[in-house]
Amino acid sequence: MSQQSGPLVVDLAGVRYSAADHVIFDGLDLAVKRGSITAVMGPSGTGKTTVLRLLTGQIQADAGTVRVLDRDVATLNRRQLFGLRRRMGMLFQNGALLTDLDVFENVAFPVREHAHLPEPVLRRLVLMKLEAVGLRGAEKLRPQELSGGMARRVALARAIVLDPELLVYDEPFVGLDPVSMGMVVRLIKHLNEALGITSIVVSHDVPEVGSIADYSYLLAGGRAIAQGTTAELNASADPAVRQFMQGASEGPVSFHYPAGDYVGALLDGSDIPSGRPASRKAPHARRGAGS
Amino acid sequence: MIAALRQFGAVALFLLRTLAAVVPALRRPGAVVRQIYNSGARSLVIIMLCGLVVGMIMGLAFSDMLQRFGSESALGEAAGFALLKELGPVLTALLFAGRAGTSLASEIGLMRATDQLTAMQVMAVDPMRSVVAPRFLGGLIALPLLVAIFDILGLFGTQLIGVSVMGVDSGTFWSQMQNAIDVSDVNEGIVKSLVFGAACTLMAVYYGYNAEPTAEGVGLATTRTVIASSVLVLIFDYMLTAAFL
Numbered sequence: 001m002s003q004q005s006g007p008l009v010v011d012l013a014g015v016r017y018s019a020a021d022h023v024i025f026d027g028l029d030l031a032v033k034r035g036s037i038t039a040v041m042g043p044s045g046t047g048k049t050t051v052l053r054l055l056t057g058q059i060q061a062d063a064g065t066v067r068v069l070d071r072d073v074a075t076l077n078r079r080q081l082f083g084l085r086r087r088m089g090m091l092f093q094n095g096a097l098l099t100d101l102d103v104f105e106n107v108a109f110p111v112r113e114h115a116h117l118p119e120p121v122l123r124r125l126v127l128m129k130l131e132a133v134g135l136r137g138a139e140k141l142r143p144q145e146l147s148g149g150m151a152r153r154v155a156l157a158r159a160i161v162l163d164p165e166l167l168v169y170d171e172p173f174v175g176l177d178p179v180s181m182g183m184v185v186r187l188i189k190h191l192n193e194a195l196g197i198t199s200i201v202v203s204h205d206v207p208e209v210g211s212i213a214d215y216s217y218l219l220a221g222g223r224a225i226a227q228g229t230t231a232e233l234n235a236s237a238d239p240a241v242r243q244f245m246q247g248a249s250e251g252p253v254s255f256h257y258p259a260g261d262y263v264g265a266l267l268d269g270s271d272i273p274s275g276r277p278a279s280r281k282a283p284h285a286r287r288g289a290g291s
Numbered sequence: 292m293i294a295a296l297r298q299f300g301a302v303a304l305f306l307l308r309t310l311a312a313v314v315p316a317l318r319r320p321g322a323v324v325r326q327i328y329n330s331g332a333r334s335l336v337i338i339m340l341c342g343l344v345v346g347m348i349m350g351l352a353f354s355d356m357l358q359r360f361g362s363e364s365a366l367g368e369a370a371g372f373a374l375l376k377e378l379g380p381v382l383t384a385l386l387f388a389g390r391a392g393t394s395l396a397s398e399i400g401l402m403r404a405t406d407q408l409t410a411m412q413v414m415a416v417d418p419m420r421s422v423v424a425p426r427f428l429g430g431l432i433a434l435p436l437l438v439a440i441f442d443i444l445g446l447f448g449t450q451l452i453g454v455s456v457m458g459v460d461s462g463t464f465w466s467q468m469q470n471a472i473d474v475s476d477v478n479e480g481i482v483k484s485l486v487f488g489a490a491c492t493l494m495a496v497y498y499g500y501n502a503e504p505t506a507e508g509v510g511l512a513t514t515r516t517v518i519a520s521s522v523l524v525l526i527f528d529y530m531l532t533a534a535f536l
Contacts, residue, residue, distance in 0.1 A: 056413050082415040096410035099402075110414045113421070158414075 007034045008067075009166050009198040010055060015064035017050065024050055026222040028064070032215075037192050037199045039209040039230075042219035043244060043253055048202040049093075051219075052168050055200070056090060057081045069165060086114060089159030093171040095151035097143040097158075103130070104139040107158045114162065129157040132194075133187060149180025153187065160191060166198045167191070173205040181205075185212055206245055210234075218244060220253070305497050308419050309427050316424035326429025330391040330492070331436055337390055338383060342441035345378060346370070346448020353449070354457035366459045367468035370449040375472065375480045376535075379442040381528050384487035387434055388520035392495040395426055396516040399499030400509035408500070423496045430492025431485065438484040479535045486527050491520040 010032035017025045024047040032038045040048050053059045054066050057073045066073040071084050097106050107126045111117060117125065130136040133153040143151060152172060159167060169188065173181050189212045192199045203209040210216065210230035218226040218233060218241055226233055226241045234245055243251030259265070316323065349370050357363045399422060402408050408418045446468075453459040495516045502512035 058409065058412070082417075085413055085415040088413070090410070090413045092406050092410055094406060096406035098407055098410075099405070110416070113414070113416045 008032060009034045009069060010038075010200065011065070011067040012051070012054070013065050013067075015054065015061045015066060017047075017054065017059070017061050019050075023222055025061075028219075028223050030217055030224055032198060032200055034198050035192075035196065036214040037188065037201060037212055039213035039216040040200060040202045040219065041204055041206065041209065041216055041244070044204065046219040047222070048204070048219060049170055052090065052170055052200070052202055055168060056085060056088065086162065087165050089162070089164035089167045091152070091155050091159050091167070091169045091172055093174055095143070095148075095155040097146075097151055097155055099143050101143075102139070103135065103141050103143070103146070103154050106143065106154060107161050110158065110162050125161065126157075129161045130154075132160070132191070133157045134183070147180070149176050149183065152176065152180070152184060156184075156187060156191070160195065160197075163195065164197060166200070169199065169201045169203070171203055172201065173203055173208050181208060188212055206247065220244075301501075302493070302497055305500070306493055309423055309493070309496065312417065312419040312424035313428060315420045316428060319425070322421075322425040323428045323432075326425045327433050328429075330387075330395065330426070330430045331433030333394075334387060334390045334433070334437060335440070337386055338437045338441050339444050341382065341386055342379075342444030343448040345382060345441075346374070346445035346450075347452045348448075349373065349378075349445070350449040350452025350457060354453050354459060358457075363457070363459050364463045365467060366449070366453045366457075367464035367466070368471035370446060370453070371468040371472045372476065374442050374445045374449075375476050376483075377528070377532070379438050379445060380480055380483035380487055381524060383438045383441045383484070384434065384491055384524045385521055387430075387437060387488070388491045388494070388517050388524070391430060391433070392491050392516045392520050393513045395430070395492065395495035396499035396502070396512045397509055399423070399426070399496060400502030400512045403500065403502050404504040404506075404509060406504075418500075423500060426496050427489075427492050430495070431488045434488030434491065435481060435484040438480065442480070475535070479531070482535075483528065483531050486531065487524050490523040490527060494519045494523065 008031050010030070012028055012030040015025050015028040030051065040051055042048050054061055055068050057076065060074055069084060069087055076084060098109060101109065104126055107129055108122055111122055111125060127136055130139060133156050135150060135153055135157065138150065146154060172184050172188065176184060185208050188199060188201060191197065201209050201213065213230060216227065216230060216233055217224045220240055226236055226238060233241060236242060240252040243253055353366050353369050354363055357365055357369065402422065408422065411418045411421060450464055454461045454464055498512040498516045502508045
């Protein structure tokens with residue numbers, strides 16, 4: 001079981017989930033304390049994004065319980081699930097901005113759908129959120145005109161526009177330059193404190209997420225192999241944890257996909273399989289889905 | 292066979308989900324009007340051009356054929372029947388599938404590939420209501436209007452060539468048409484255009500919505516939209532023609 005104590009916003013207990021005959025989670029326990037920033041880390045393909053999909057009810061666990069904001073996600077009907085999602089915000093890896101709307105309308109979209117505010121109030125609300133992410137001046141731009149970092153910040157403004165209790169970030173640092181990355185790191189920390197929300201950050205960027213996380217989980221092999229503060233994980237003696245935290249190429253997680261004899265393959269191609277390989281993902285990825 | 296039945300069932304269920312989302316979507320008439328513009332107004336040029344050319348071809352071909360039987364005065368009647376009952380709805384629907392259908396399928400498919408549809412669901416917004424239903428309604432409304440424009444340009448083209456080039460009397464052309472064409476003939480064209488509009492738009496939104504989230508998947512969805520729409524239009528045309536006999 002997890003070591004997090006205090007009121008929990010998210011509680012995954014004994015979660016088992018399989019997809020396409022691959023077991024992704026087998027007994028995953030993960031808890032998130034209210035008001036905290038919790039990092040979910042792990043190599044690519046260990047199911048980090050799958051955790052978020054379980055939390056938001058996009059997929060259902062085969063076994064175990066997924067409790068989010070005091071609701072058991074598996075027991076919710078469609079209306080109740082949508083009600084739960086209104087209390088959450090999610091930042092997608094690519095921003096997932098609506099490409100037929102400009103920046104202002106993208107941020108206003110959830111409000112127009114759910115709140116039906118008068119236009120002047122809506123405008124003030126959207127401008128406040130855009131100001132919070134430093135993009136008030138970009139309200140008329142189209143998503144195609146934004147850089148990766150700007151798109152991520154607009155998506156963040158959209159995610160917080162309805163003042164969610166829980167904000168989940170899917171790989172928020174991927175593809176960002178150092179300046180944009182630093183901005184997003186500070187934003188996550190600032191928003192968590194200023195809005196009093198709970199944040200879950202899925203990432204494999206150890207230094208960035210480690211610098212702001214109150215608590216971290218390291219996923220591998222279908223479960224959380226380590227958890228604790230960044231300092232505790234850095235001090236871990238577990239070879240797999242040390243390899244991941246230090247970004248070492250040698251360790252339990254192999255760089256190479258399983259293959260036959262290299263020299264033999266080069267000389268006579270004797271190990272070339274007759275059919276397509278089952279997967280092109282890394283070894284650990286065969287058990288996972290997504291990042 | 293089982294795969295075909297499964298596909299038919301999936302389309303039927305998708306149609307039911309779309310119809311269930313139509314009434315909530317109508318509360319946002321602006322979104323529907325925008326889709327009528329996207330599907331209809333943006334297809335206008337190609338529809339007008341093709342209507343005019345088809346009419347001109349009919350003016351030449353029908354005049355030549357009818358002159359062999361000494362019946363060139365029946366040009367207006369023949370053109371009216373052909374355009375209002377068959378060529379107008381069928382050709383417009385096929386052009387619509389190629390222009391607006393592919394655009395819809397690729398747009399929704401790209402929304403799927405770039406997580407926009409998933410983002411809507413996570414924001415507790417139903418994409419069936421926000422994305423699919425307005426586009427379905429837009430296509431359903433736009434196609435009959437495009438058919439009417441195609442028919443008008445087609446008749447103008449036939450008259451242009453038949454009267455000016457082939458020497459058919461203008462008065463005879465129009466009077467023959469007025470005497471021969473009945474309200475039921477016009478109704479047949481209207482019913483066909485509504486059915487074709489529903490079929491083409493449904494195929495576009497169905498294949499776009501269910502596209503694999505890859506470049507190849509979006510391309511495949513676009514191709515399937517054109518093929519399925521074209522086949523459905525021809526099948527429905529046969530069935531409706533038989534029903535109106």
